[in-house]
Amino acid sequence: MTFRDDARDVGFLLRYALDSSASPIRHDTYRMLIDRYHTDPDLRSAFDAFAEGLGVRVLTADRSSGLVLTAEADSPLAVSDTGRWLRIRGVADRQVYGVALGAVAAWCYPNARAVREPGTRRVTAIDVDRLIREHGTAVEAGETELDERLGEAWREYVHNRKQVATTPTGVLKRDCTVRMCEDVLVMLAESGLLVEDRTVPPPRPDLKVWRSTDRFRAHVAASGGPLVWQTLVRHRPPADAAGTEDM
Structure with a gap:
């Protein structure tokens, strides 16, 4: 050569x-x-x-x-505009999307073993939202220690945002947390980190069922694992939280 x-x-x-x-x-x-x-x-x-x-x-x-x-953040190949997927109108929206992104990784890869082993994990926006709100309940009950730097983001997600809100036609509104979690999942899918799973019915017509990919696993592993969630709370989600299904 x-x-x-x-x-x-x-x-x-x-x-x-x-x-x-x-x-x-x-x-x-x-x-x-x-x-x-x-x-x-x-x-x-x-x-x-x-x-x-x-x-x-x-x-x-x-x-x-x-x-x-x-x-890297300053690379010309870095994603600098998420406007195609995320409706960010200010700091509060950015905080909610950030918590949702961390929770997607935590749902798919809740522990170090899940990161090491190949296999896809099924995930929906409802799964991600439920995981976040369950941790919010644990924080308020004193069962989980929350990094004080992230308290504002958690309060915005759990207390200031509705879980589900719909338009007169029954479609999820853009500022409810389930829809915001779906926006994050769609963005990850556009990058090849998730793929749509058509083998099971979606939880509702305006949501999809997704599966993680090895590309996503590689990104989560590189973040220093278990996992992105660890940057949000000092608590490891239960090992069965991800609904793991190896293929």
Whole structure:
């Protein structure tokens, strides 16, 4: 392989990595490049150096999940505009979405074992909302210690927002917490971290059932695990909270 060949293949590998719908299982070229990333030190060094320049790093690289990347906050590849999915009108909305995002990770990967083991986890907005509100009840009962820096976010979610509110046509309003949890799930799905599960009926017509992916597991593992939820409360959710179903 020449330097020019390696440069081309680095570009192809990055192109596949940025396409959440691409899979080494379905793309022979992608699978070959993943194998080369592991066996060819020149290609790996070239890719890692190029990625570093872009402000991204590799979380995992295998034939199942492919090449999973994460971007630094100042990277041109970082998601800087969530307006497509999240309706953020101020700090309070950002707090609610942040709690919901942490709870999605906690529901899918409630402990270190869940992060290490492959397999998908089913999740709905109702699951996520219930987990948050159950922890809110535990906090108020003194059963769980809450990081004081996050108290305002928890109060906004649990006390200032309705769990379910609907329009005259029966559709969830954008500012109720179940709908806000669904918005977070849709955003994660757009990034390939969740996929829609059509094998079971949704809890209501304006919600979907989702399943986590190995890409999501890699991101949660890289956060320092068990897990994102640990940054929100000093309490580990019960091991059976995730409704785990390995495939």
